[in-house]
Amino acid sequence: MSSPKRKLQYSLAINEAFHQMMDKDKSVLIMGQGLKSPWYVGSTCRGLIEKFSEERVIDTPVSENAMTGAAIGAAIAGMRPVIVHPRIDFMIYALDSIINEAANWHYMFGGKSSVPIVIWGIINRGFEQAAQHSQALHALFAHIPGLKVVMPSTPYDAKGLMVAALKDQNPVIYIDDRWLYTEEGYVPRKVYSLPIGKGIIRKKGRDITIVGISYMAREAVKAGDTLEKEGIKAEVIDPRTIKPLDINLIIKSVKKTGRILVVDGGWRTGGIGGEILAEVSEKAFPYLKNPPKRLALPDTPAPMSRTLEKAYYIRAKDITLAVKEQLGK
């Protein structure tokens, strides 16, 4: 048909997953705020209303909790809904429906009923948007039994994990970072799904293991490239799913490198970075050559002013420095 290495933008990879899955499965529907708007969800929902009608692509009132609850109810009654929260900050209104209902549902009814739903939250950081437009809350969801949490960092993963989430019988929290939306990469045209709970080695190395979550995986690869020029070979792992976490992949790498740095775009305390380091300490302690380390956001709400933002967010340069420090170089 065309070149096997077709490139697609991250947001359009998600869009393609929707087009194909809605075509394939009549029970898939998308609801949430801003689906008709040109700016809320970027190009992820392009062409869906035209193709599948407003019956299946529902731009909703600003009622996050009830709309998420309704999507959960529709899932219980046999549909496969995607509920989108174009800013994950607003998804906090829906924690009740997500945690109390969706996450517990299958367990509290002894497996008699399930909630096949994709709850999609977009992280919108930077650009002086301040505290309520910039939060990264994935650790919160990873804490909850009954939820799976995926965080794709490439266009390939974005499509593959959306398809996987839409096929899963459990509630899947799909969290993406708006900063990734313009990334381009190889995306097969066919429908494919990636296994939820499987990480990937983005860069092979032997000196240190760097685990990067979501956008931080991209920054970790950049840092790895820089370090390579200086003779440091970092192994970069992108877990892709943070619940269930592919801890074996990380442990295997740590056993080889003897060092680990976790880079996460969420807050430090109670974050996923701490969780990964705890697992590594429990399971691979004798292999560690020096203390495990994490880079995370300081325990501070997101600031506004550009000078503060610069100090707040983690970039490849910060990772490079942290690695060198850990290696004593």
Next chain:
Amino acid sequence: MYKTMIRIRFCEESLVEPIIKGEIRCPTHLYTGQEAIATGVCAALKKRDLVFGTHRSHGHYLAKGGDMRELIAEIYGKKTGCSRGRGGSMHLISKDKGFLGSVPLVGGTIALAVGAALASKMKKERRVCVSFFGDGATGEGILYESLNFAALKKLPLLFVCENNFYSTHLPLREIRPKDNISEIARPFGIPSLKLDGNNVLQVFKAAKKGVSFCREGKGPFFLECRTYRLRGHVGPDDNIQGAHTDIRPKEEIEKWRKKDPIKKFENFLLKNKILRKSDIKRIQEEAEKEVREAHLFAKRSPYPKAKDLTKYVFT
């Protein structure tokens, strides 16, 4: 309908002793006194219609056709319970009968019912969905979000508020400026009725009207059913157990006892010669037997195994 009411009442009353003895330990909110509502509403439904319940849902579960043995077993925490001992009294399900689930979070299932109604509409199934909730839930924002969306999309959803005048311990007058629950749906253009929730015929008639309205695709309908629980908020009755924390005035309880929905309906049936005393006796004996057997089934059933603790977190 009389049979359903009796089954619910006998089932609820049979739980009193095991609760007091400590054989039943999970929080158990008895439906005694409110039987006319679940019975009247569910009698107006088809089997394929869908129902979501609350913390006080034994009645809804039974009226929709849920199995009594599985209900009692669940309350005892047994493996044979409707939720396999993972839910207890507050998490009941009977999917085959259209009872999709009950939860104790106040207002917790209202939006779920909206979604099930949305699914019904999208699949053109003409199923009507019922959301039961209490007067306490009228304080929850999700109710108003749900009323708005259900009306906006003309969903086949019957909202049933069981107003028993107490939000756990707080009387209605302390949670709302006005006794006007039947009016809350009107700004959304949803027709509503205020009913004597202890009159099963009135509830049935109103529910039939609401269900037809929903089934015809005209949108949601709202019922306020005014009633009273004849037991405590949770457990049999604080005053009987000796804790004396039920702050409801004795005269008030007595007043409502005289309006017992079952006695009311019984008198009607006898007066109009629809049932004879012997019929009533027979129905009651049958219910007694069913309840007795359900307890026996529950007691003989095994508990879930500890090794299965994490089973059912995911499918």
